[in-house]
Amino acid sequence: MSDWYLHSDYQHLREEFGSLEAVFNLQGERVTHDPISEVIRVSRAAVVFYVKRYRRAIGWRKYLPRQRIQAEWENLEHFASWGIPTAQVIAHGLQRRAGAFVRGAMITKEIPNTTDLAALAHDGSPLLLDNDWVHSVSQQVAGFTRAMHQQSFVHNDLKWRNILVDEAGAAYLIDCPTGGFWWGPFLHYRIIKDLACLDKVGKYHLSRSQRLRFYLQYSQQQRLTPTDKKRIAKIISFFAGRE
Numbered sequence: 001m002s003d004w005y006l007h008s009d010y011q012h013l014r015e016e017f018g019s020l021e022a023v024f025n026l027q028g029e030r031v032t033h034d035p036i037s038e039v040i041r042v043s044r045a046a047v048v049f050y051v052k053r054y055r056r057a058i059g060w061r062k063y064l065p066r067q068r069i070q071a072e073w074e075n076l077e078h079f080a081s082w083g084i085p086t087a088q089v090i091a092h093g094l095q096r097r098a099g100a101f102v103r104g105a106m107i108t109k110e111i112p113n114t115t116d117l118a119a120l121a122h123d124g125s126p127l128l129l130d131n132d133w134v135h136s137v138s139q140q141v142a143g144f145t146r147a148m149h150q151q152s153f154v155h156n157d158l159k160w161r162n163i164l165v166d167e168a169g170a171a172y173l174i175d176c177p178t179g180g181f182w183w184g185p186f187l188h189y190r191i192i193k194d195l196a197c198l199d200k201v202g203k204y205h206l207s208r209s210q211r212l213r214f215y216l217q218y219s220q221q222q223r224l225t226p227t228d229k230k231r232i233a234k235i236i237s238f239f240a241g242r243e
Helices: 008-017 020-025 059-063 068-081 117-122 131-150 184-205 208-219 226-237
Strands: 002-006 029-033 037-044 047-054 089-097 100-109 114-116 163-166 171-173
Touching (some): 008 020, 008 089, 020 089, 020 100, 047 068, 059 100, 068 089, 114 117, 117 163, 117 184, 131 171, 131 184, 131 208, 184 208, 208 226
Antiparallel strands (some): 047 100, 163 171
16 A cells, blocks of 8 residues: 655646655655665755655564654644744655555755754854844744644754754754654653753853743743743753763
8 A cells, every 4th residue: 555645736746756656766866864764855947855765664663553754744744734934845655565664755845045053053153153143043943842832742852953044044843753742741751851952952052041041932931930940950950961
């Protein structure tokens, strides 16, 4: 059994993007590669697309009802429905045989002129020294992080490398294969993890006041409450001894 979807706006690319078989025959510039998946970059009519292909799942995971590639496209579609800026998913699908996952793929449209926050930090970008720029990006990241959490959804890998910023300073959230919905104490724990993931790099590149401002932007408050202080202590200590 094979299911495949191609967005109506891209039917003119049906010959190359219109089936799982065609997508697995695509040739392009390899971006990443591991034993079970790869990402290639292709350009059509001056538009760049990223094609992510999974060729298998390991062991019992091949029988999971929701495969990793499926989680990737569904989570990006969740982001879009919640008003979170992200990469547009233009095609996706997977194939099973006797209930076992065989292969799957997803195509996203490039967000042009973007760099991820981790790369900016690694390169010592002067943008991180611009307080106005940091304030604007911080506010955007706080907003879409809050929007996720208000839906009882956590990213589970909310690292700087998964946040893109374009030349105009607009932020985008990408790559979310392990995100999902949680409830009760499990949700609370994973919200702490999301915030701690952001602060894991933030503590090396942002001032204490900028980090505090991010938390206040996220919580939509003017000052900290005793409950906030306890939560911040958990965020700061979350990765203690594991870095």
